[in-house]
Amino acid sequence: MSITVVGSVAFDSITTPAGSRERCLGGAATYFSLAASYFTPVRVVAVVGEDFTAAEESVFRARSIDLAGLERAPGKSFFWAGNYLQSLSEAKTEQTDLNVFADFNPQIPASYEDTRFLFLANIDPVLQLRVRQALPGAQLVCGDTMNYWIHDHREALLRTLAHLDVLLINDTEARLLSGESNPLRAAKKILTLGPRALVVKHGEYGATAYLGPDLFAAESASVPSVFRAPALPLDEVIDPTGAGDSFAGGFFGYIAAQPEFTPEVLRRALFYGSVMGSFAVERFGTERLQQLTRAEIDARFAALHQITHLDPIHQIPDLKSTGSSR
Amino acid sequence: MSITVVGSVAFDSITTPAGSRERCLGGAATYFSLAASYFTPVRVVAVVGEDFTAAEESVFRARSIDLAGLERAPGKSFFWAGNYLQSLSEAKTEQTDLNVFADFNPQIPASYEDTRFLFLANIDPVLQLRVRQALPGAQLVCGDTMNYWIHDHREALLRTLAHLDVLLINDTEARLLSGESNPLRAAKKILTLGPRALVVKHGEYGATAYLGPDLFAAESASVPSVFRAPALPLDEVIDPTGAGDSFAGGFFGYIAAQPEFTPEVLRRALFYGSVMGSFAVERFGTERLQQLTRAEIDARFAALHQITHLDPIHQIPDLKSTGSSR
Numbered sequence: 328m329s330i331t332v333v334g335s336v337a338f339d340s341i342t343t344p345a346g347s348r349e350r351c352l353g354g355a356a357t358y359f360s361l362a363a364s365y366f367t368p369v370r371v372v373a374v375v376g377e378d379f380t381a382a383e384e385s386v387f388r389a390r391s392i393d394l395a396g397l398e399r400a401p402g403k404s405f406f407w408a409g410n411y412l413q414s415l416s417e418a419k420t421e422q423t424d425l426n427v428f429a430d431f432n433p434q435i436p437a438s439y440e441d442t443r444f445l446f447l448a449n450i451d452p453v454l455q456l457r458v459r460q461a462l463p464g465a466q467l468v469c470g471d472t473m474n475y476w477i478h479d480h481r482e483a484l485l486r487t488l489a490h491l492d493v494l495l496i497n498d499t500e501a502r503l504l505s506g507e508s509n510p511l512r513a514a515k516k517i518l519t520l521g522p523r524a525l526v527v528k529h530g531e532y533g534a535t536a537y538l539g540p541d542l543f544a545a546e547s548a549s550v551p552s553v554f555r556a557p558a559l560p561l562d563e564v565i566d567p568t569g570a571g572d573s574f575a576g577g578f579f580g581y582i583a584a585q586p587e588f589t590p591e592v593l594r595r596a597l598f599y600g601s602v603m604g605s606f607a608v609e610r611f612g613t614e615r616l617q618q619l620t621r622a623e624i625d626a627r628f629a630a631l632h633q634i635t636h637l638d639p640i641h642q643i644p645d646l647k648s649t650g651s652s653r
Numbered sequence: 654m655s656i657t658v659v660g661s662v663a664f665d666s667i668t669t670p671a672g673s674r675e676r677c678l679g680g681a682a683t684y685f686s687l688a689a690s691y692f693t694p695v696r697v698v699a700v701v702g703e704d705f706t707a708a709e710e711s712v713f714r715a716r717s718i719d720l721a722g723l724e725r726a727p728g729k730s731f732f733w734a735g736n737y738l739q740s741l742s743e744a745k746t747e748q749t750d751l752n753v754f755a756d757f758n759p760q761i762p763a764s765y766e767d768t769r770f771l772f773l774a775n776i777d778p779v780l781q782l783r784v785r786q787a788l789p790g791a792q793l794v795c796g797d798t799m800n801y802w803i804h805d806h807r808e809a810l811l812r813t814l815a816h817l818d819v820l821l822i823n824d825t826e827a828r829l830l831s832g833e834s835n836p837l838r839a840a841k842k843i844l845t846l847g848p849r850a851l852v853v854k855h856g857e858y859g860a861t862a863y864l865g866p867d868l869f870a871a872e873s874a875s876v877p878s879v880f881r882a883p884a885l886p887l888d889e890v891i892d893p894t895g896a897g898d899s900f901a902g903g904f905f906g907y908i909a910a911q912p913e914f915t916p917e918v919l920r921r922a923l924f925y926g927s928v929m930g931s932f933a934v935e936r937f938g939t940e941r942l943q944q945l946t947r948a949e950i951d952a953r954f955a956a957l958h959q960i961t962h963l964d965p966i967h968q969i970p971d972l973k974s975t976g977s978s979r
Contacts, residue, residue: 415834506740510857511886531836532858535886553960557881559838560861591964598963634879636962637924638917 329393330363330583331465332356333372333458334448334572335428336379336397337405341611342412342419345565346653350523351612352383355448355471358569361616362576362603363446364390365624366585368404370439372458373382376404376427386617395436400427414531415564435461448572449473452480452487459490467588469493469579471571479501489521495575497528510535511553524593526578526600528571533557536597543590556597557635559605559627566611570604573616577603602627655719656689656909657765657791658682659698659784660774660898661754662705662723663731666747668738671891677938678709680731681774681797684895687942688902689772690716691950693910694767698722698784702730702753712943721762726753739753741890744857761787770909774800775896778806778813783924785816793914795819797897803829815847821901823854836861837879844957850919850924853902854897862923869916882923883961885931885953892937896930899942903929928953947968 334356340349359645360369370393375383389392407429409418432456447455447470460469464636470491476484477500484504488494494517496504504520505513510527514537517525519647523542528534536554578600585592602624660682666675682978686695696719699707705725713720730753735744759780767790773781773796785794796817802810803826814820820843822830831839841861843851849868854860862880887968904926911918928950935941 330733509887514886529858532855533881553886555859555883555886555961557859557883560840560879560881561835561836562890563835594963613844632963637920637958639954 328443328583329368329370329395330444330446330579331370331372331435331462332359332363332446332448333396333433333455334359334446334450335405336371336373336375336383337387337407337428338378339568339612340406340408341497341566341568342410343415343564343566343611344412346611347565348611350385350406351568353407353568353612354574355450355569355611356389358607358616359388359446359448359573359576359579360387360392361574361613362607363580363583364392364576365603365619365621366577366599368443369393369398369580372433372435372439372440374398374400374427374431376400376402379404386613389617393438395438396434398434398442400430402427404428409568411567413568418464418472418568429452433458433461440464443467443470444579446575446579447487448470448575449476452476452484456483456487459487467492467582469495469575471495471575472498472504474503485520491522493524493525493526493579494522495528495571495578497530497571499526501527511537526597528574528604529558530570531558534574534597534602536593538590538593554594554597556594556601557631558601559631559634561605561608564608567608568612569605569616573599573607574604577601598628598631599624601631610644654769654817654909655694655696655699655724656769656770656772656905657696657761657788658689658772658774659722659759659781660685660687660772660776661731662697662699662701663754665894665938666732666734667892667894668736669741669890669892669937670738671889672937674892674937676732677894679733679830679894679938681776681895681898683713683939684898684904684933684942685711685772685774685902686732687716688899688933689906689909689937690718690902691945691947692906692925693770695719695906696722696768697839698759698761698765700724700726700753700757702726702728705730712939715943717929719764721764722759722760726756728753728771735876735894737893741893744894759784759787766790769793770905771795772901772905773797773813773817774901775802778802778810782809782813782816785813793818793908794902797821797901798826798828798830798946800826803840811846817848819846819852819905821852821854821897823897827851827853837863837976847970852923854900854930855884856896857884857886859927860923862899862919864916864919880920880923880925883957885957885960887934888930890934893934894938895942896933899933900926900930903927912919920949924954924957925950927957931957 335354337354338352403426408422445465505516507513518539581599661680663680665679671966734748771791833839907925
C-alpha cells in the first residue's frame with residue numbers, strides 16, 4: 328500500500344571525519360522515500376527550487392517514487408550545511424537557508440487522495456496537521472518532530488500530536504517533549520498526548536517502541552508494551568545525515584507493505600528501520616540508499632536477528648534454562 | 654562451579670534523586686558476589702576494617718558466600734561517598750577513603766586453590782595479575798577496570814589484560830583503552846591486547862559482547878562475533894551504584910553454573926547480566942540483591958526475552974518475511 332510523505336527535499340553540504348560533500352541531494356522526505364521505496368510505493372509532497380534539476384529528479388524516478396506532489400517554485404531549494412567533526416552523534420549546523428521552503432504550503436494532488444499511510448516528516452506542526460486533515464482517508468499516520476518545534480511551537484505541536492498514530496523521535500526530543508528524564512516515564516507521558524505508539528531512536532544503540540493500551544486493543548492483555556531493536560555495530564560511519572529519516576522509511580515502509588498492522592509487524596518494522604538506518608550512514612548523502620538490493624536488505628535483517636536473538640532453549644544441548652548451580 | 658572474586662568490600666554513602674543512605678554495605682566484590690550467588694557458589698578475597706561487623710557479615714552468610722579470603726585489618730574499611738543528583742548515569746564522587754584498602758595485598762586461602770572461575774573486580778592491575786598468577790588452575794578469568802588504571806597505570810594494566818579471557822568494561826573505558834571512538838573498531842583493538850572476549854556495558858541501553866576469533870575456535874566459522882543484549886526499561890532507578898558489578902555477577906555466575914562455555918552460554922550470560930543489573934538499581938545499595946528469588950530472576954529473564962525477540966516467522970499468520978510490497 329502506498330505511503331504519502333510530506334517533508335523537505337533539500338541540498339546538503341556535509342563534512343565528516345571521512346571527508347566532505349557539497350550540495351548532496353538531501354532532506355527528510357528524500358531519505359524517507361528512498362528507504363521506504365524498497366518496501367512499498369511512495370508519494371512525495373514537498374517543494375523545490377529551480378536548482379532541482381533532472382539529475383536530482385532521476386534519483387527519485389529510479390526508485391519509482393511518485394513526484395506528482397513535488398512543487399517547483401521560483402528561487403532556490405532548502406539548503407543545509409553542517410559538520411560532524413566533534414561528534415558523529417550530533418551535527419553542528421553551519422548554515423540553514425530555508426529558501427523556497429520558507430513559504431511551503433503543501434498541496435495534495437488528487438491522485439494522492441486515496442492515501443492510507445501518511446508520514447509527516449519534521450516540518451512545522453501547523454503544516455503537518457493541515458496535510459493530515461487534507462487526507463482524511465489515512466488510516467495510519469506516523470510523524471517526526473524536533474527540539475525547535477517542541478520548545479518554541481509547543482501548542483501547535485500538541486494539536487498535531489493528537490492526530491498521530493505513531494510518533495517517531497529521539498531520546499533528547501522525548502525528554503524535552505515529556506519533561507521526564509526517565510525514558511519509560513517519558514514514554515508513558517507522551518502516550519497520553521495522542522500517539523497510540525511511540526518509537527524512540529537511540530542512535531548507535533537502536534530504538535525502543537512503546538505501545539499505548541489502545542493500539543492493539545483486542546490483544547492488549549498478551550502484548551508487551553515495550554519492544555527494543557538494536558542498531559548494527561558498524562566499522563565506519565561515513566555520514567550520519569539522514570539516518571533517522573531512513574530508519575523511519577524502513578519502519579513505515581515495512582508496515583505499509585503488510586496485510587495488517589499487528590504487534591509483530593510493529594516489532595519487525597523496528598528491525599527494518601534499524602537495517603535502513605545502518606545502510607544510510609555507510610556512504611555520503613543518499614548514495615547507499617539509491618543502490619540497495621532486496622538481497623542486501625534481507626542479509627542485514629538476518630545479521631541483526633543473529634546478533635540479538637538467543638537460540639530456542641530446546642535447541643541447546645546440555646544447557647539448563649534456569650542456570651542453576653551444580 | 655565456584656567463582657572466586659577479588660575486589661572491594663566497602664561502605665558507601667549515596668545520594669540520588671530518590672533519597673540518601675549513610676554507610677550502606679557496598680564495594681564491587683559485594684555487588685558481584687551477591688548477584689553471582691543466585692547462580693553458583695562464590696568465594697571472596699577482600700579486606701575490611703574493624704567497622705565491618707556481624708551485621709555486614711550476615712549479608713554474605715545469608716547467600717552462602719565463602720568469606721575464608723576476607724581479611725580483617727586494623728583500621729576502617731574502604732569508604733566512598735557520592736551523588737547522582739546531576740545524572741543517574743554517572744556518580745559525582747564526594748569522598749574516597751581507601752583506609753585498609755590502601756595496603757591491600759590479596760591472600761588466597763588454601764581452600765580456594767581449586768578455583769576454576771576467577772573474577773578480578775576493579776582494583777590495581779598489579780594486584781589483579783598477582784591473584785591471577787596465584788590461581789594457576791583458573792580456566793576462565795574475567796576482569797573489570799576503570800579510567801584511572803587505563804590512564805595512569807596503562808603498562809601494568811596491559812600486562813594484566815594479556816592474562817584475561819573476558820574483559821568487562823563500559824563505553825567510556827573502551828574508548829579510552831583503545832583510543833578509538835568507533836565502538837566496533839575499539840573492540841577489535843582491545844581483542845588484540847589479550848582478552849578473548851570483550852563485554853561493553855552501555856548503561857540503560859544494555860551491553861554488547863565481542864568475541865575474538867580464538868574464543869570458540871572449533872565453531873568460529875558459524876559464530877557471530879557480536880551479540881547485543883538490551884537493558885530493561887525501568888520506571889524508576891533508585892540507586893545506580895553497583896549496577897555494573899551486579900551485571901558482572903549475573904554474567905559470570907551464569908557462565909560458571911553451566912556444564913560448558915559455548916557461544917550460546919555467553920549470549921545468555923549477557924541477558925542474565927542485564928537481569929541482575931536491573932534488580933540492583935531498584936533499591937538503595939544491595940537491598941534488592943539480598944532478597945531475590947529464583948522465580949523473580951526467571952520472570953525478569955522472560956520479560957527481557959519478550960521485549961527483544963521477534964516471533965519465529967512460521968508462527969506469524971499472513972506475514973511475509975521479505976516485506977515485499979503488494
